Amino acid sequence: MADPSSYRPKPGQIPDSPGVYKFRDEHRRVIYVGKAKSLRQRLANYFQDLSGLHPRTRTMVTTAASVEWTVVATEVEALQLEYSWIKEFDPRFNVKYRDDKSYPYLAVTLGEEFPRVQVMRGAKKKGVRYFGPYGHAWAIRETVDLMLRVFPVRTCSAGVFKNAARTGRPCLLGYIGKCSAPCVGRVTPEEHRELADDFCDFMAGRTGTYIRRLEKDMMAAAEDMEYERAARLRDDVGALKRAMEKSAVVLADATDADLIAVAEDELEAAVQIFHVRGGRVRGQRGWVTDKVENVDTSGLVEHALQQLYGEESGDAVPKEVLVPALPEDPAAVSQWLADRRGSQVSLRIPQRGDKKDLMVTVQRNAQQALGLHKTKRASDLTTRSRALEEIAGALDLDTAPLRIECFDISHLQGDDVVASMVVFEDGLARKGEYRRFQIKGFEGQDDVRSMHEVISRRFRRYLQEKERTGEWEEAPAPTGPVPAVPVDGDSPADGDSPAAGEPREDDGRPKRFAYPPQLLVVDGGQPQVAAAKRALDELGIDDIAVCGLAKRLEEVWLPDDDDPVVLPRSSEGLYLLQRIRDEAHRFAITYQRAKRAKRIRTSPLDAVPGLGDTRKQALIKHFGSVKKLRQATIEEICEVPGIGRRTAESVAVALAAAAPAAPAVNTATGEIMEEDDGGSTT
Numbered sequence: 001m002a003d004p005s006s007y008r009p010k011p012g013q014i015p016d017s018p019g020v021y022k023f024r025d026e027h028r029r030v031i032y033v034g035k036a037k038s039l040r041q042r043l044a045n046y047f048q049d050l051s052g053l054h055p056r057t058r059t060m061v062t063t064a065a066s067v068e069w070t071v072v073a074t075e076v077e078a079l080q081l082e083y084s085w086i087k088e089f090d091p092r093f094n095v096k097y098r099d100d101k102s103y104p105y106l107a108v109t110l111g112e113e114f115p116r117v118q119v120m121r122g123a124k125k126k127g128v129r130y131f132g133p134y135g136h137a138w139a140i141r142e143t144v145d146l147m148l149r150v151f152p153v154r155t156c157s158a159g160v161f162k163n164a165a166r167t168g169r170p171c172l173l174g175y176i177g178k179c180s181a182p183c184v185g186r187v188t189p190e191e192h193r194e195l196a197d198d199f200c201d202f203m204a205g206r207t208g209t210y211i212r213r214l215e216k217d218m219m220a221a222a223e224d225m226e227y228e229r230a231a232r233l234r235d236d237v238g239a240l241k242r243a244m245e246k247s248a249v250v251l252a253d254a255t256d257a258d259l260i261a262v263a264e265d266e267l268e269a270a271v272q273i274f275h276v277r278g279g280r281v282r283g284q285r286g287w288v289t290d291k292v293e294n295v296d297t298s299g300l301v302e303h304a305l306q307q308l309y310g311e312e313s314g315d316a317v318p319k320e321v322l323v324p325a326l327p328e329d330p331a332a333v334s335q336w337l338a339d340r341r342g343s344q345v346s347l348r349i350p351q352r353g354d355k356k357d358l359m360v361t362v363q364r365n366a367q368q369a370l371g372l373h374k375t376k377r378a379s380d381l382t383t384r385s386r387a388l389e390e391i392a393g394a395l396d397l398d399t400a401p402l403r404i405e406c407f408d409i410s411h412l413q414g415d416d417v418v419a420s421m422v423v424f425e426d427g428l429a430r431k432g433e434y435r436r437f438q439i440k441g442f443e444g445q446d447d448v449r450s451m452h453e454v455i456s457r458r459f460r461r462y463l464q465e466k467e468r469t470g471e472w473e474e475a476p477a478p479t480g481p482v483p484a485v486p487v488d489g490d491s492p493a494d495g496d497s498p499a500a501g502e503p504r505e506d507d508g509r510p511k512r513f514a515y516p517p518q519l520l521v522v523d524g525g526q527p528q529v530a531a532a533k534r535a536l537d538e539l540g541i542d543d544i545a546v547c548g549l550a551k552r553l554e555e556v557w558l559p560d561d562d563d564p565v566v567l568p569r570s571s572e573g574l575y576l577l578q579r580i581r582d583e584a585h586r587f588a589i590t591y592q593r594a595k596r597a598k599r600i601r602t603s604p605l606d607a608v609p610g611l612g613d614t615r616k617q618a619l620i621k622h623f624g625s626v627k628k629l630r631q632a633t634i635e636e637i638c639e640v641p642g643i644g645r646r647t648a649e650s651v652a653v654a655l656a657a658a659a660p661a662a663p664a665v666n667t668a669t670g671e672i673m674e675e676d677d678g679g680s681t682t
Contacts, residue, residue, distance in 0.1 A: 410591070
């Protein structure tokens with residue numbers, strides 16, 4: 001525990017101006033980010049008598065080892081910089097909302113030549129217009145099905161679209177009038193984009209004008225005795241009205257607004273957001289968070305606004321945002337929202353009428369979400385705590401292993417040997433800290449030797465991090481021979497955030513191998529456990545427990561023990577170890593299969609420098625197969641568009657150097673099978 005007075009800035013050193021500050025711990029990791037109108041006044045609050053601080057604030061300042069700040073010109077800049085730093089450093093003492101589910105959106109891919117309507121989840125992409133979020137994907141599909149009658153926009157995938165264009169025949173929706181079939185040229189790209197724009201306008205709430213226009217056209221068609229067209233327009237109006245009825249009118253003045261409500265207790269908080277467009281609820285979402293910092297309702301609202309609109313712009317930020325409590329500096333937050341929207345945004349507390357009544361409904365949803373979350377978490381937390389206590393008791397550990405790392409080896413008959421490392425903290429998977437390894441120290445199949453190499457590499461990196469951050473003055477000398485295995489093949493899990501990716505400078509971001517586990521689990525029995533223990537001993541590490549979980553009888557093996565530890569089949573501890581082991585196996589075999597697939601897909605053309613995918617495809621398309629390309633002369637290769645003589649010579653050399661694969665034989669008939677277009681046998 002650090003003494004805040006040891007790193008307190010000197011009097012007069014802190015400027016009396018707006019800015020953003022960050023506290024770092026002894027390892028230089030950023031643990032808290034905050035902003036202030038006056039840095040001097042705000043930071044002085046952290047260095048008062050510890051007994052006068054809130055328990056959460058006291059924990060933060062005693063965990064920190066230094067504080068630094070950045071001066072900005074305005075409170076709006078401070079708000080933006082605070083959001084950017086929280087996103088970049090992921091500080092442990094800042095409130096961070098997490099979605100209670102992955103919400104589906106109705107998305108229109110306006111960035112494509114022929115925009116497509118579809119259901120999307122996950123991170124938002126550029127060039128895509130989003131509507132929602134919705135509670136269920138089926139609700140989106142019902143709405144789209146009704147609207148395609150009036151706005152026959154493309155909904156098919158790229159593959160279906162290209163196939164229809166190639167064959168000249170549209171899909172079923174094109175035949176029944178629910179797609180304008182741009183794939184076969186029934187409409188021009190401009191006409192199809194106009195349909196997509198009308199679809200977006202209707203979904204954005206501009207419904208009345210469009211329906212009145214259709215009704216006017218319907219009456220005109222009836223007067224002109226075009227009864228079939230009038231009947232079709234009548235059905236179109238009915239379909240749009242049915243689509244509108246799926247979201248009831250909640251605000252009579254066709255308001256565009258987001259309503260945010262907060263339910264909280266001493267430890268946790270839940271936020272609910274209703275998205276109202278054109279007076280109708282078009283989407284709903286909810287977040288929950290642990291109150292790891294001393295924050296009131298206005299602070300929770302400000303954090304919610306940052307997360308909700310931090311990556312948004314334009315119409316995604318509504319004209320009006322209704323909240324239960326205003327942020328500490330409402331003018332700065334309103335200006336920040338206006339900058340993101342490009343026009344004025346009203347941020348206020350509803351006082352009366354329909355908006356206040358709707359806010360009561362949103363608040364009720366927030367209370368229910370918090371109660372449901374606490375019920376689930378209480379059950380889950382109790383189970384996880386019992387599992388960790390059972391593991392500690394069975395393995396004779398001093399404390400429950402809050403961080404567990406598990407390693408597994410995967411290969412296919414000795415080829416593409418890889419390893420995985422998965423991390424569980426407090427009984428929950430931390431996928432951002434998963435790692436995968438290529439075995440580099442030797443060739444062939446040897447699970448024990450592979451396990452020794454992986455454990456050595458992982459914990460050598462841990463020792464390097466400790467030495468670099470100054471946790472000791474001199475690293476301990478290894479007690480045995482350590483193979484000089486390069487570590488640059490260690491790769492993060494797919495989809496890792498930047499903060500959990502490659503090692504970086506001393507900037508406060510979490511490092512790849514900076515944290516040691518309390519328990520190291522290997523997938524295997526005595527030999528694998530002995531290899532892991534030997535690797536730790538060679539590095540001089542003696543404070544990490546090691547065990548192995550054998551698949552056959554689900555026995556737990558400890559180093560230097562001739563008999564396994566047998567946990568009861570109903571044990572929560574055994575169930576947790578099995579989940580961790582199975583997750584390591586899944587992650588390893590996924591990586592191994594990906595490597596094998598990549599190796600199989602390789603082509604002799606890959607060895608030609610400067611030859612990209614486009615020209616490779618052009619060569620294969622021109623000659624039909626790698627086999628025929630290998631037989632072509634340099635002059636014939638030069639006939640392919642985009643291929644010059646120097647490139648043609650390189651292609652010919654590469655194909656001549658690559659020995660052709662042995663022909664495949666049908667074992668039933670003895671027939672030798674020819675190469676296909678990709679150069680492999682079929």
